[in-house]
Amino acid sequence: GAGVSQSPSNKVTEKGKDVELRCDPISGHTALYWYRQSLGQGLEFLIYFQGNSAPDKSGLPSDRFSAERTGGSVSTLTIQRTQQEDSAVYLCASSPAGQGITTKQYFGPGTRLTVT
Amino acid sequence: GENVEQHPSTLSVQEGDSAVIKCTYSDSASNYFPWYKQELGKGPQLIIDIRSNVGEKKDQRIAVTLNKTAKHFSLHITETQPEDSAVYFCAAILSGSARQLTFGSGTQLTVLP
Numbered sequence: 199g200a201g202v203s204q205s206p207s208n209k210v211t212e213k214g215k216d217v218e219l220r221c222d223p224i225s226g227h228t229a230l231y232w233y234r235q236s237l238g239q240g241l242e243f244l245i246y247f248q249g250n251s252a253p254d255k256s257g258l259p260s261d262r263f264s265a266e267r268t269g270g271s272v273s274t275l276t277i278q279r280t281q282q283e284d285s286a287v288y289l290c291a292s293s294p295a296g297q298g299i300t301t302k303q304y305f306g307p308g309t310r311l312t313v314t
Numbered sequence: 315g316e317n318v319e320q321h322p323s324t325l326s327v328q329e330g331d332s333a334v335i336k337c338t339y340s341d342s343a344s345n346y347f348p349w350y351k352q353e354l355g356k357g358p359q360l361i362i363d364i365r366s367n368v369g370e371k372k373d374q375r376i377a378v379t380l381n382k383t384a385k386h387f388s389l390h391i392t393e394t395q396p397e398d399s400a401v402y403f404c405a406a407i408l409s410g411s412a413r414q415l416t417f418g419s420g421t422q423l424t425v426l427p
Contacts, residue, residue, distance in 0.1 A: 202357075231414055240403065241358070243414035254413060289357055302348065303415060305357035 200224070202306035204290050210312045211280055219275045219309045223292030230273050231293070231303060232265055236286040244288075247273065280313045287311070316341040318406050320418025327394050328426050335421045337404035338386040344406040347387050348415070349378060352401045362389070394425045 203222045211217050223230050232244040243257040247267040258264070262281075267273040277284055287310050291303040317340040327333045339347075345366030350358035364371045364378045364387065371378050375394075380387040391398055401422050405415040 233414075240419045241415075241417040243416075246414050257414065302360055302363060304360065305350070307355075307357045 202292050202304055204306040204309050208310045213313055214279055216278045219288050221273045221290030227292035227294050229293040231291040232275050233289045234286045282313050285313045316344055316406055316416040318416050318418045320404050324422045326424045333391045333394055333423055335389045335402055337418050339406040346407045348405050349389050350403045396425050396427050399425045
C-alpha cells in the first residue's frame, strides 16, 4: 500500500518568510510524528499527534514552529519568519500505535528546506 | 529523558565481510529498539527492531542483539553487499508511551567492492 508522503520534496525560501510543509500518513495510522534532520546530525523530535488527543509539542524549538493535524489524517508543519538555522530535512512518520502500545514508525521521504 | 549513543560514526568493510554497529541507551525503562537505514535523499527505512523481552532477533543477513543489563544493543550485518552502503540509525523508545523515538547519531557504512 501507499507509504507516508510529504510535499513539497524541496523548498527554498527567503529568510523571514513563512513556510508550510505537508504530511500524508499511512491510511489508518493514528499516530503522526514530525522530526528534523539537520546536516550531519541525527533525527530530532519536533511534535507528536495521537488520535484526538492534544499534541505533544515538547520538541518544537521555538514558538515560530507550529503544527496541526486535520481530521486525524493530514498534518501541516508551519514555520513562521524562517531563519537560516531552520534549514534541514523535515521528516514525517506515522504509526498505528495506540495508547499504551508501541509499534513501528514509518517515515516519509522528507522535505528539504533551504532558507537563503 | 532518554539518551542514545551510537558507534562508530563511520565504518568501511570489504564486500562479504560483516559489519557491527553498537548503541547504548540511558533509560532502563526503554524496551523497544528499532534500526533504520537511510539512503541518500530518502527517508529512514525500518529494517529490524527488537523488544526487551528477547535478546536477539534475526532477519536473513541482519540481526540485532540486546543486553538489557548493560543497556546496549547492536546491529549485525553479515555477507555485506554494496547496496548495504547507507547511514544506519539506532533508536530507543519508552514502551507504552507511544511517543517519539530517541535516535543515535548515525553510522555511515560503506561496503567496498
